[in-house]
Amino acid sequence: SQTIHQWPATLVQPVGSPLSLECTVEGTSNPNLYWYRQAAGRGLQLLFYSVGIGQISSEVPQNLSASRPQDRQFILSSKKLLLSDSGFYLCAWRRPPGTEKLFFGSGTQLSVL
């Protein structure tokens, strides 16, 4: 069966520090991968998605970047965190060509202080 791993679960970082969140999917190949952010009490904002290794689509201009160095690995990064980067970050995957079910990870709660 397929599983998605996302870590860490909680992260507290000072303003200006770098960020690296990692997500891996097991049990499938060539998945579509997604990073979402959820502000407190708010909806799901799509940040990035990827349909293959090295292929990244950015949905909103911001202080973050994403990379997909391996088929089932998706990384969210920042060189210098801002206060506004605080939120609940969710990784998700779908079978290509991108229809049907979207499976979410357990999320990372990021607090930038």
Next chain:
Amino acid sequence: QQQVKQSPQSLIVQKGGIPIINCAYENTAFDYFPWYQQFPGKGPALLIAIRPDVSEKKEGRFTISFNKSAKQFSLHIMDSQPGDSATYFCAASTQGAQKLVFGQGTRLTINP
């Protein structure tokens, strides 16, 4: 045209009541309409989904009603329980699309 509008933002219902959450869309090319359930501190999970060739789909106590002409769909929870308290998201997609379009979410509270 890619938006999905969800209402209400929050909803409080007594145990045993039937909460109803509504979503509306504009893009007539949408052909897949899922609902996701999210508990605090967890990722959303698929609850139930419908395609526009049917007007209703039931899974346990959860029912999706779909009105193609009105471009609306809704989630009903029968015999609601406190354990159903969560945030619910509707979404929509077209076949082959890379992304789901999510509604803004509804925070549902079921009081004992």
